[in-house]
Amino acid sequence: MEGKSPDLESIGSGTTTKRSSVSSGSRSRIRRDFLSRFTDSEHFTEKLDDWFALILENSGSNGPIFEVPFELVELQKFDYALEGIAFQQLTRMPNAVYASTSSAVEGKAYLAIEDFLHATVKSLWEAFWSQDEPVPFSVGCLYSENLKFYQAEKALAIGKLEGLSATGILLKNPRHPHGKWDHILELALLRPDIGSFALDSDHPPSLPVLGEALFYALRILISRSVSRLDFSQSSNCVFILLVDSQYGGVIKVEGDVNKLDFDVNNVYDCAADWIMKHSKIAVSPIDRIWNKLGNANWGDIGALQVVFATYHSIMQYFGPPKHSIEDLAADHSSRLHSRRQERQLGDTSLNENGMFRFQQRTMSPEIVEVQEESTKIEPEPSMKLEVGSVLWLEDSNFEKGYQINEVLSNGTLPYHIASPVDDAGKSVFLYVGSPPSQLEPAWEDMNLWYQVQRQTKILSIMKQRGLSSKYLPQLHGSGRIIHPGQCQKPSSGGRCDHPWCGTPILVTTPVGETVADLVNEGRFGPEEAIRCCHDCLSALSSSSSAGIRHGDIRPENVVYVTSGVRHPYFVLIGWGHAVLEDRDRPAMNLHFSSTYALQEGKLCAASDAESLIYMLYFCSGDFPDLDSVEGALQWRETSWSKRLIQQKLGDVSTVLKAFSDYVDSLCGTPYPLDYEIWLRRLKRNLSEDHGKEIETSG
DSSP, rough: OOOOOOHHHHHHHHHHHHHHHHHHHHHHHHHHHHHHHHOHHHHHHTTTHHHHHHHHHHHHHHSSSOOSSSSSHHHHHHHHHHOOOOOOOOOOOSSTTTTTOOOHHHHHHHHHHHHHHHHHHHIIIIIISSSSOOOOEEEEEETTTTTTTEEEEHHHHHTTTGGGEEEEEEEOOOTTTTGGGEEEEEEEEEEETTTGGGGGGOOOOOOHHHHHHHHHHHHHHHHHTOOOOOOHHHHHTTEEEOOSSSSEEEEEEEEOOOOOOOOSSSSHHHHHHHHHHEEEEEEEOOOOOOOTTTTTTTTTTHHHHHHHHHHHHHHHHSSOSSSSHHHHHTHHHHHHHHHHHHTTOOOOOTTTTTOEEEOOOEEEEEEEOOOOTTTOOOOEEOOOOOOOOOOEEEETTTTEEEEEEEESSSSSSSSEEEEEETTTTTOOOEEEOTTOOOOHHHHHHHHHIIIIIIIHHHHHHHHHOOOOTTTSSSSEEEEEOSSSSSOOOTTTOOSHHHHHTTTTEEEEEEOOOEEEHHHHHHTTOOOHHHHHHHHHHHHHHHHHHHOOOOOOOGGEEEEEEEOOSSSOOEEOGGGGGGGTTTTOOOOOOOTOOOOOOOHSSOOOOOOOHHHHHHHHHHTOOOOOOOHHHHHHHHHHHHHHHTOOOOOOOHHOOOOHHHHHHHHHHHHTOOOOOOOOHHHHHHHHHHHHHHHOOOOOOO
16 A cells, blocks of 8 residues: 655645635735724714614613623632732822813823823733733823824824824834734723713613724724734633723623624624624623722722733733732732731631731822832721621720621611620621721711711610610620720820721621511511511600600611511611701601601601601502602602502501501691500501510510
8 A cells, every 4th residue: 555655745735835825815815904994983883783772672670781701709819819919000090081171181091091001011910920021011092093002192292182092001012113903902991981880780881882892892803813923812802991080890802703704895784793693792890990089999899800801911912920810819818817917916716717807908009109219108008897807896995806797788888797706696786987097988988977976876875864675776885996006096085096096886786687678578568567667666656755866767777686586576777867956967868758857957756757657658669769859849749648658558558557647647747646556556456467466665
């Protein structure tokens, strides 16, 4: 049996190679021609109109429309890996990109974006790939008219500001100072309205923004497909960043561009068809990156997901790093242990699950400007409470420890379910105030003050005046946090320089699920509504006897206690806005505040009962869209005059309908509520209908 002649085989091989080369060259020319005609992002976006509308229609309100590019577990591990990495940013982001007509504001924004991306790639390269080799990247701004890249300063100097459309991270190439599209690792689009999408994480950015991002992503993918560079790690995936003066997010686009029909006479239809049929799109939530001073919050999730996208973009070309995320994250526990020892956090045997997590990052949350003297600026440590953390407070010269079991929110502020260290079987609500040294937004800071300091005062007064009712929260502990290290406060009433010194803590009992949670889970039926009305009315009866009115009744401020009791009951919590004297002002809530409170900013005798009626009404399923005080007052007038509230509560129980009629007769008058008679009626109704004995007021 004779084999093939080497010469013939060689000739055949050469012919095949030649044909393959001709085919590859022809394919590249077609794709380059396609790219030269694919230049109008608005025209491309128009082709996606019907597709985007259909996606929105099909999704309804069933959650996010697109998948997210990164899981929280991935981001957490990446966060641990970054603990020892320093990020610097020298140019501050202006407070609002287009708040001024001055081009200087927009120009500074592009400078800030360029600095941010340069700081990101430099720190990532040196931490993960090589500290010895020079950073192989450049950062430039894309000029839309010729699709070339310029340094931000040069672009501004030659008057190209109005034509800038994006900022990119590119591979350095001295032969191509204006960049090449196949050299792009990542693009960032600076748009003024990105922050508006942060309010609803389930909905993606608008089609004009998304369409432009998809346009640039596809251009990059096609450019890579005809490039001589090796993007073998992931040539079919690209990350586009969306940023404004404060917020940012990530769009990930992946797909096989070989499935794109490169019809040079119909480029936009072909491109749109590929997006709809052959691409996979992931969109991250929009989160804050820059604070109001223009400094990048490197440790926050908004910046973290952008930095993680940049990490993946670098890895697409340079491959896996020398130091993996797992390697750097593995040092997290040892770093945490070292910090605890340095700061004398006490007996670590109480903290196998992670005692009150104090983190000090070497990466600064603020701008670090390197001076000639190389002055080292130490960042303030950040304070986080997580499940398993242990917090210690000083209460009347005694130390109390609490281990965090759950982290919750009342809709605006966080609070916690914890257990005393010396009584692990007991549960308490734990509220942490704002550290005196921390610069918080004024509104959030005031809410924290009402939640912790003011509520502590009210509960202390209740205790002093001898109020005893199981339907009222009980003060379990209050005081100041015991921070790590030696406290150097000058006196018992002062505070030292430690950022956590003086942070107020409030601990209350009992613990239960909020009415808001019961309603959301469909567990707030007629029996619960009647019991809730009775128990809250009993709490109000007790507090009013001491001259205290609640002023903030809503579903988040009523909890259902079931653990460790024979008969479940409701407790009225959230007494921070309570009214003690005429100068006090109740909370203002368009849905739950009484008519008198909305009109006068004060409470009348029946205001709390009126708020209780609104809470029961809205928990029955009807929740109107109220956006102004005038609208809220109009709704109240119409609903009471047409007896809509009485009818709705009548469907739940006749006693609730009768009680709402009674409250209606007292609204806005000085006449006191007859608590005793209505507590008897509600109790009798529960006893007859449900066979359960309950307590009235204590």
